[in-house]
Amino acid sequence: MHVKRFEDAKSYEAPNHWGVVGLRLQGFEEGGPTNQWVGLSQFLPGGGAGPDSSPVEKIYVILSGEMTVIVDGKETVLRQYDSCTIPAHEVRKIENRSNHVCAMLVVIPFPKETK
Template sequence: MHIKRFEEAQAYEAPNHWGVHGLRLQGFEEGGPTNQWVGYSQFLPGGGAGPDSTPFEKVYVVLEGEMTIEWDGRSEILRAMDSCTIPPGLERRIENRSNHVCKMLVVIPYPPKG
């Protein structure tokens, strides 16, 4: 069992993101998860990420607010408690087009060791 208090979460900067403050809730620490890490992102109005892709899947869970996600010429708005799985290699872009902060959990596998 590994308990980590919110006050202990460390900030991180994600590449190709803007208008966002990220905190690592779990991962990359002794006793923590062995196959993925969990981030908490707070996107200001107009904040977002991409377009880009990763070689691994990830999961987004919107906790509060809304986030527009675009991929393959499609667009959807995720709202509180909506989630999505982004498959490996899928190019996507996200943007908070609302006037409220969007709070999101992100679950990402660790990069391959090499």
């Protein structure tokens, strides 16, 4: 078992994101997971990301607040405990349009070259 305490989580900057603090909860450390990493993204009101895509799929889980996910012009609002999968290469934009911080768990497989 690999335990990582919240106070030991390191922040990271994700490209093409704004108004967000990202914390790496699991992944990229000795003894950690070998097939995915887990981050906690805390988006301020007006924060967001994109439009962009990635070569691997992503899973978003809303822990608190809400997030608007925009794919092909269609907007979907995710609220507490809602989740979605963003397939590899799907262009998406996300926006926190509320006045509350949105806490979102992000699960991403490692790219093949970093395994």
